Amino acid sequence: MPKSEENPDHREASGVEDTVLGNLIGYRMKRAYMQIQPEAQRVLAEDDLRVVSFSCLSIITDNPGIVQSELAEALQMERSNLVVVIDELEDRGLIARKKVPTDRRRYALTATLRGRRLRDRAALRVRQVEDAVVGCLDAEDRARLMAVLERLEARRAR
Amino acid sequence: MPKSEENPDHREASGVEDTVLGNLIGYRMKRAYMQIQPEAQRVLAEDDLRVVSFSCLSIITDNPGIVQSELAEALQMERSNLVVVIDELEDRGLIARKKVPTDRRRYALTATLRGRRLRDRAALRVRQVEDAVVGCLDAEDRARLMAVLERLEARRAR
DNA sequence: TATTGTTATACTCTATAACTATA
DNA sequence: TATAGTTATAGAGTATAACAATA
Numbered sequence: 001m002p003k004s005e006e007n008p009d010h011r012e013a014s015g016v017e018d019t020v021l022g023n024l025i026g027y028r029m030k031r032a033y034m035q036i037q038p039e040a041q042r043v044l045a046e047d048d049l050r051v052v053s054f055s056c057l058s059i060i061t062d063n064p065g066i067v068q069s070e071l072a073e074a075l076q077m078e079r080s081n082l083v084v085v086i087d088e089l090e091d092r093g094l095i096a097r098k099k100v101p102t103d104r105r106r107y108a109l110t111a112t113l114r115g116r117r118l119r120d121r122a123a124l125r126v127r128q129v130e131d132a133v134v135g136c137l138d139a140e141d142r143a144r145l146m147a148v149l150e151r152l153e154a155r156r157a158r
Numbered sequence: 159m160p161k162s163e164e165n166p167d168h169r170e171a172s173g174v175e176d177t178v179l180g181n182l183i184g185y186r187m188k189r190a191y192m193q194i195q196p197e198a199q200r201v202l203a204e205d206d207l208r209v210v211s212f213s214c215l216s217i218i219t220d221n222p223g224i225v226q227s228e229l230a231e232a233l234q235m236e237r238s239n240l241v242v243v244i245d246e247l248e249d250r251g252l253i254a255r256k257k258v259p260t261d262r263r264r265y266a267l268t269a270t271l272r273g274r275r276l277r278d279r280a281a282l283r284v285r286q287v288e289d290a291v292v293g294c295l296d297a298e299d300r301a302r303l304m305a306v307l308e309r310l311e312a313r314r315a316r
Numbered sequence: 317t318a319t320t321g322t323t324a325t326a327c328t329c330t331a332t333a334a335c336t337a338t339a
Numbered sequence: 340t341a342t343a344g345t346t347a348t349a350g351a352g353t354a355t356a357a358c359a360a361t362a
Contacts, residue, residue, distance in 0.1 A: 026194040028307040074174040149186040
């Protein structure tokens with residue numbers, strides 16, 4: 001019976017046997033992510049933000065003048081799906097669209113003061129719920145996790 | 159200007175500034191996961207499997223006689239969403255449903271020989287694409303990553 | 317001709333409520 | 340009364356094609 005070297009067969013807490021799935025990084029990553037995502041979603045919802053709108057607001061705040069194509073590329077999402085998100089942020093007065101004089105196809109996006117403040121507050125609260133979830137890791141484990149995740153992501157240019 | 163201790167402000171490869179989002183574990187985890195997931199999806203599709211059907215087939219293979227409620231719980235999904243997946247695996251002759259004599263509400267699920275063989279082959283191929291993605295990590299980093307992800311997941315019982 | 321923002325649309329995934337048959 | 344499996348459905352999230360305005 002083939003056993004994996006790094007994680008021998010074991011019964012999960014639930015009592016369900018799992019020789020294969022649990023040794024796949026994708027599976028483990030999704031399940032770990034699912035510990036964090038609903039918590040982040042919940043606190044962001046208290047400010048009427050979705051994860052995607054918080055992400056947009058955050059990138060716009062840090063990159064005043066960014067245009068929608070660039071934002072879509074930064075967040076790895078489709079331009080078309082960005083439109084409604086940007087519409088809503090603008091309607092709520094959190095960001096502003098300004099036509100770029102030198103290229104009138106493009107809209108320069110900037111966060112308003114309200115937008116920047118909301119971003120800062122929301123980021124703090126997301127950080128707090130992450131701290132709670134990740135509380136079982138010490139600072140070193142956490143830093144190492146972040147570094148490894150960044151390296152996996154950087155692999156994209158292959 | 160507040161800077162994070164563990165990851166100072168920096169320009170991403172794309173040239174987009176990112177003071178906040180990039181320091182959130184949830185964001186990093188999602189982006190790292192997105193390096194693996196499409197690759198896994200692609201190789202599984204070659205065997206006409208989705209990630210969820212592979213996961214079901216895998217758990218059923220390792221747990222002959224498991225019933226749908228237990229499977230749903232193990233994979234943290236809704237019973238109702240499991241039905242079509244199980245239907246398809248059964249139609250393809252990869253698993254069998256057998257009424258449990260002692261409780262005729264329940265179906266005992268078992269993988270057929272074909273199902274077990276497909277699972278083993280698919281698992282190997284998923285493992286290969288994961289190895290390719292994660293090739294930038296040495297064995298120790300990889301083992302540590304898996305261990306940390308497991309600890310985050312285990313936090314569920316809080 | 318190519319690109320930006322936009323609209324419409326479709327497809328997947330997930331969540332909920334309600335039904336049936338059994339217990 | 341509660342549970343297992345099922346159905347239908349609605350809501351997200353995501354992907355694609357096509358269009359108008361502009362380069």
